[in-house]
Amino acid sequence: MAANWVTALKKLQDKDLRIRTLRSKLEMIPKEKLSLKEQANKNLAKVEKIKNDVLALELQLKQSESRIAEYKETIHKLETQSNMVKKNTEYQAMLLSIADYKKKISDEESSGIDLLDRIDSGKKTYREAASNVKLENAALKAEFMDLDSLANDLKKELAELHSERTAFAANVEDDILKRYESLLKKGIGSPLAAVKSGICENCHLKVTPQTLNSAAKGLVAYCDNCQHFIYTED
Numbered sequence: 054m055a056a057n058w059v060t061a062l063k064k065l066q067d068k069d070l071r072i073r074t075l076r077s078k079l080e081m082i083p084k085e086k087l088s089l090k091e092q093a094n095k096n097l098a099k100v101e102k103i104k105n106d107v108l109a110l111e112l113q114l115k116q117s118e119s120r121i122a123e124y125k126e127t128i129h130k131l132e133t134q135s136n137m138v139k140k141n142t143e144y145q146a147m148l149l150s151i152a153d154y155k156k157k158i159s160d161e162e163s164s165g166i167d168l169l170d171r172i173d174s175g176k177k178t179y180r181e182a183a184s185n186v187k188l189e190n191a192a193l194k195a196e197f198m199d200l201d202s203l204a205n206d207l208k209k210e211l212a213e214l215h216s217e218r219t220a221f222a223a224n225v226e227d228d229i230l231k232r233y234e235s236l237l238k239k240g241i242g243s244p245l246a247a248v249k250s251g252i253c254e255n256c257h258l259k260v261t262p263q264t265l266n267s268a269a270k271g272l273v274a275y276c277d278n279c280q281h282f283i284y285t286e287d
């Protein structure tokens with residue numbers, strides 16, 4: 054039979070360690086939510102970038118088309134004027150100029166074909182990315198909501214644990230409780246640890262025979278090394 058102080062403290066510690074675990078889970082949630090949100094925004098930005106790239110290509114195509122229209126108009130003017138010039142040299146110069154504009158138009162047209170191809174494939178990439186991101190972000194949103202409901206569950210359980218631990222704390226002697234709570238506050242290990250084969254289960258070091266002897270008698274005992282409460286298991 055374990056000593057009474059051990060039984061009472063164990064019950065309290067079970068609740069407190071559970072509280073510690075739940076609290077650290079709860080503390081992680083805002084960070085996890087933030088990272089989900091960042092991922093969703095990154096996904097949207099990726100799609101937005103593809104869309105803007107396509108828009109930029111469409112703008113380039115439009116500009117190229119308006120240059121073609123200008124060149125055509127210029128050619129038309131030159132042709133009209135060439136009918137009226139008398140000097141052969143001037144006429145030849147105009148023909149050269151017209152040929153030059155025709156070459157420019159043909160260059161614009163072939164780069165236009167290339168632009169159209171890039172716009173088509175850009176639009177295809179955009180549609181695929183947008184539908185992928187839609188699915189991905191829906192999954193992220195579901196995860197986000199799950200975290201919210203997990204947080205609620207944790208808060209509820211913590212509230213219950215707190216009232217339970219208050220009841221258990223009332224069964225622990227004041228001076229033991231005080232020392233126990235200060236050990237608990239360190240946030241690592243168990244304030245009350247079993248000793249097995251002479252080894253403290255909190256710090257994993259050997260306790261002295263005298264300490265082991267006290268613990269075996271059920272007296273309040275502390276580990277020689279980590280100073281945590283220890284008890285021997287029957």
Ligand SMILES: [Zn+2]
Binds near residue numbers: 256279281
């Ligand atoms: Zn120890």
